[in-house]
Amino acid sequence: MQANNDQIAELARTTARFSEAMRTGMAKAFDPVRVGVLQQAVEHGPLRAGEVAERLDALPSSITRHVKALTDAGLVGTRADPADRRAVLLEATGAGRAELQRFLDVGTQVFGAVIADWSATDVIALTGLLDRLIESWAAHDADQQQRAGRRSRPFGWSQE
Template sequence: MPEPDRLAEVRVLSEQLPRFMRLVHALKTQQAGTDHRDRAALVLLHPLVRLGPLRQGALAELVHADPSTVSRHVAALVDQGLVRRVADETDGRASRLLVTDAGHAALESLRRERENHLDQVTAAWDAGDLATLTTLFGRLLDDITATLPSSIDAAAAPDPAEENR
């Protein structure tokens, strides 16, 4: 049994996480309202960039989404020229999803938007506080990832390119 002070901190953290998730959802909703890109579909670009070309079914499993929803999102990504289907070299009847240059550019644009927003939000913070939050938040994400089934690990693992930013 954790000591009382630790238990109180864990309780506060457990109450903060749902608030954080609601705020992230609110930000996504706000951004989708001002930007006509389908942000839900764009989220699928992250694992495709990180893990390379994947079959659509594998992508749906990886992000724990309904295959029909992923199918609609993939169709939108293909229509927008952000992803293209390429033959699966192990099974010619199947295809894999490959992020195009335009898809990489869209992901880069999203990254810049996130960075700009976070830069504004933390503008009054000193560098040490920001570094502490970044380190501890990364550690929390890593430890949460370690408790998930292995099929999720690859999608939730940090992107090496983002670790260096």
């Protein structure tokens, strides 16, 4: 049996509330874009700042500011791109890798405290459902965006 429109709308509201709660909570404790830049450098570096901006869906000027702050803190380094000497590559330092791991460990502890009274079965079930939602979202994203592009935009969601 498929979900009806009311159930789908409730899921959309609930996931939006969850997303906002996560964003608000994280913004109080750290700069999520800066952490994202460091995580990209650790997991995918060396890479250009423009690539980081694309991956994080952020403005290049914002990424430049965060790269400078991370460089000043000794968490990332930059070097000339051998393929294009005008560009620089961003790469995590050992200190940056260690800092990101500490950050992830603290995040796991905080999340663990939030769900401390949940059963392992509930945690596994929610994780599986969220993974499925993410995969479905990715699989349907381009089609949905194209379909949405054909509708009028009273809220200005896109430019026509």
